[in-house]
Amino acid sequence: MRTLVLNAGYExxxxxxxxxxxxxxxxxxxxxxxxxxxxxxxxxxxxxxxSVILLxxxxxxxxTYVTAVSRRGVLRRDAHACGYCGKPAHTxxxxxxxxxxxxxxxxxxxACCLRCNNVKGDHTPSEMGWKLRFTPAEPxxxxxxxxxxxxxxxxxSAFLVPETAx
Numbered sequence: 001m002r003t004l005v006l007n008a009g010y011e012x013x014x015x016x017x018x019x020x021x022x023x024x025x026x027x028x029x030x031x032x033x034x035x036x037x038x039x040x041x042x043x044x045x046x047x048x049x050x051s052v053i054l055l056x057x058x059x060x061x062x063x064t065y066v067t068a069v070s071r072r073g074v075l076r077r078d079a080h081a082c083g084y085c086g087k088p089a090h091t092x093x094x095x096x097x098x099x100x101x102x103x104x105x106x107x108x109x110x111a112c113c114l115r116c117n118n119v120k121g122d123h124t125p126s127e128m129g130w131k132l133r134f135t136p137a138e139p140x141x142x143x144x145x146x147x148x149x150x151x152x153x154x155x156x157s158a159f160l161v162p163e164t165a166x
Contacts, residue, residue: 001017001018001036001037001049001051002015002016002017002018003015003016003017003018003020003021003050003051003052003053004051004052004053005021005024005030005053005055006033006052006053006054006055007055007058007059007061008054008055008056008057008058008059009058010054013055013059013061018040018049018050018051021050021053022040022047022050024053024055025047025050025053028056029055029056029057030053030054030055030056031053031054031056032048032050032052032053033050033052033053033054034050034051034052035048035049035050035051036049036050036051037049037051067106067138067139069104069105069106069109071092073139074092074106074109074110074111075089075090075092075111077106077111077136077139078110078111078134078136079111080111081111081133082111082112082113082116083110083111083112083132083133083134083136084110084112084113084116084120084125084130084131084132084133085113085115085116086133087113087115087116088113089111089112089113090113090114091111091112091113091114091117092109092110092111092112093109093110093111093112093116093117093120094108094109095108095109095110095124095125095132095136096108096124097122097123097124099122100122100124106136106137106138106139107136107137107138108136109136110132110136
C-alpha cells in the first residue's frame with residue numbers, strides 16, 4: 001500500500017510505501033492525517049496503517065528532476081499541434097531522423113500531423129525547406145514530475161489543496 005506525503009503547507013510532496021511513512025511517524029517527523037486498511041501489529045504496539053501523512057517541517061522540493069521522454073509527453077508539450085504546419089497532431093517526429101543519429105530526446109522530438117510526418121520521411125526540415133514553429137525543449141514544472149498525483153486516488157482527494165488561479 002502507498003502513502004501520500006503532504007508537505008507542512010499541505011501540498012503533495014511524494015508517494016511512499018507505508019513502511020517509510022511509519023518510520024517518519026515513529027521518528028516524530030510526521031503525523032498521520034488518515035488511516036486505511038488493516039493495522040500494523042508490532043511486538044509492543046498496534047499502529048494504524050497510514051494512507052496520508054503530514055510532515056512537521058516544510059521541505060523545499062528539489063528542482064533537479066529529469067523528465068522522461070514519452071510520446072504522450074511530447075504531444076502534451078506541443079499542445080497536440082504539428083510542429084511544422086500547426087494542424088492537429090497525432091504522431092511524433094524526429095527532427096534529425098534516427099537513421100542519421102537523431103536521439104529520442106526532448107530537443108529532437110516534435111508533435112507532427114500524419115501528412116507532414118509521411119512527407120518529411122527520412123529528411124531533415126532544412127532539406128525539405130521547412131521551419132519548425134518553435135524550438136523544442138524539455139518541459140519544466142512540477143506538473144511534469146509527479147505522475148502519481150495527476151489522477152489522485154479518491155481517498156486522497158479530500159486532502160489535496162486546490163490550486164488558485166494566479
